[in-house]
Amino acid sequence: MTPALRDTVFSGLRHAALMAGALVVLMPFIWMLVTAMKPPQEIFIDQIRFWPGQMYLLENLHEAFTKAPLLRYLLNGVIVTAAILAIQVMVAFPAAYALAKLRFPGRRVLFGLVLLCLLIPPHAIAVPLFLLFHQIGILNSYAALILPFTISVFGIFLMRQFFLxxxxxxxxxxxxxxxxxxxxVWRVMLPTAIPALIAFGIFSVVAHWNDYFWPLIAVNSEHLYTPPLGVAAFRNEEAxxxxxxxxAAATVIILPLVAAFLMAQRRFIEGITLTGMK
Structure with a gap:
């Protein structure tokens, strides 16, 4: 086998493996979209039918928007994720700049604490946060959804690596x-850190847009539900x-994330690449 032919075969095998892996990852989303297109009688049949015999997407979308205030859930998701990202950036940029470019006693210790905080799962501090918010009276509000995530140690770490x-x-x-x-920080470092900022923004928005655990604890009013909590409106123990x-509702909920990632894909990859250069 010639070297050129060997490289072609290996390249084909790599692409085949990547396509197979992508298919495994995308299959739940494909099945979700296909199920959103099916009428009820086709969803519960005793055989696997990939493509629906009757297109029922518009009817499912209509029922999704009428059975629950889906637009309100989406608006809440936008408000919460946008506020969290804005405050995280305002905190992470100066902190990362100080850890990367300023020389002061204890700088390495502080960076070590940042790395240590990366190891703490958010579920471990959920009960203390709940009790604290109950004492100060901000449960069941936008503040309860936003305040626990205003400081992102991952954002500080990512920006610090980029600033280096x-x-x-x-x-x-x-x-x-x-x-x-x-x-x-804001006039020199911010313009240079746009790729890293976009990469961090995608991580932050995806994490908090899809967060189900903390909103389930922090709010109980339906008008404050975020998109993941909204899908619970379609669960009926009797019917x-x-x-x-x-x-159909799940498809509508993930579409903004998919669109945002596709639009920022190049900057996202560039930001992740540059943060690992040093």
């Missing part, structure tokens, strides 16, 4: 021009779960 790749000469030039440290409208 920024030349010190750029910061020294900004200081010679009379910029303060906070001005350097059974309406799987068609449920899958």
């Amino acid at each position: 790749t920024v030349p010190d000469d750029l910061i020294d030039a900004a200081r010679m021009d009379g910029l303060s440290e906070f001005s350097i 059974g779960t309406s799987y068609g409208p449920l899958m």
